[in-house]
Amino acid sequence: MANLVLNRIKTPDGTILTSYHRHDFVTHEDKNGLTYFIDGGTEFRKASRHDDHPYENLCVYDDDDFEIVRESYHWGTRGIKGDQPVKWVALSQLDTDHIEAILETETYLKEHRLKLFREELAYRKEHKLTD
Numbered sequence: 001m002a003n004l005v006l007n008r009i010k011t012p013d014g015t016i017l018t019s020y021h022r023h024d025f026v027t028h029e030d031k032n033g034l035t036y037f038i039d040g041g042t043e044f045r046k047a048s049r050h051d052d053h054p055y056e057n058l059c060v061y062d063d064d065d066f067e068i069v070r071e072s073y074h075w076g077t078r079g080i081k082g083d084q085p086v087k088w089v090a091l092s093q094l095d096t097d098h099i100e101a102i103l104e105t106e107t108y109l110k111e112h113r114l115k116l117f118r119e120e121l122a123y124r125k126e127h128k129l130t131d
Contacts, residue, residue: 002061002062002063002064003042003061003062003112003113004040004042004043004044004045004059004060004061004062005042005060005061005062005064005069005072005073005116006018006042006058006059006060006072006073006074007019007020007038007040007041007042007045007059008038008058008059008060009036009038009047009055009056009057009058009059010055010056010058011028011030011036011055012030012031012032012053012054012055013030013031013032015028015030015036016058017036017037017038018038019038019039019040019041020041020042020074020076020088021041021042021043021076022040022041022043022044023039023041024039024040024041025037025038025039026038026039030053032053034048034050034053035048036048036050036055042073042113045059060072060073062112062115062116066119066123069091069116069119070090070091070092070119070120070123071090071091071092072090072091073090073091073116074088074089074090074091075088075089075091075094075102076088077089077094077098091116091117091120092120094120095131096121096124096130096131097131099117099120099121100121102117103117103118
């Protein structure tokens with residue numbers, strides 16, 4: 001079974017809603033007067049449903065093409081000193097040193113998440129990408 005990498009929808013008026021973490025409940029009142037929501041980050045997917053005015057599902061899973069996955073998986077960072085507001089950065093945009101530090105220190109992460117970081121390092125090596 002595939003794991004969620006990006007929990008995102010696009011409402012009928014074109015607004016994109018993204019839930020980055022487990023308790024990241026995001027809402028939007030659409031131009032059609034209906035309220036849309038998304039929740040769960042990459043842990044679970046929960047979204048509003050309006051059968052007459054559906055949203056577009058923009059979710060990405062870890063079995064999608066890695067070119068898409070690396071642009072879609074986001075890591076919350078507070079900067080090198082940990083004193084900045086949380087900023088969500090695509091896996092493809094993280095420094096290699098940062099990815100290596102995550103793999104070394106964030107041992108609580110589920111294996112399918114750790115695998116994304118290892119795959120990114122392998123991708124960079126294969127494509128000769130440097131920071």
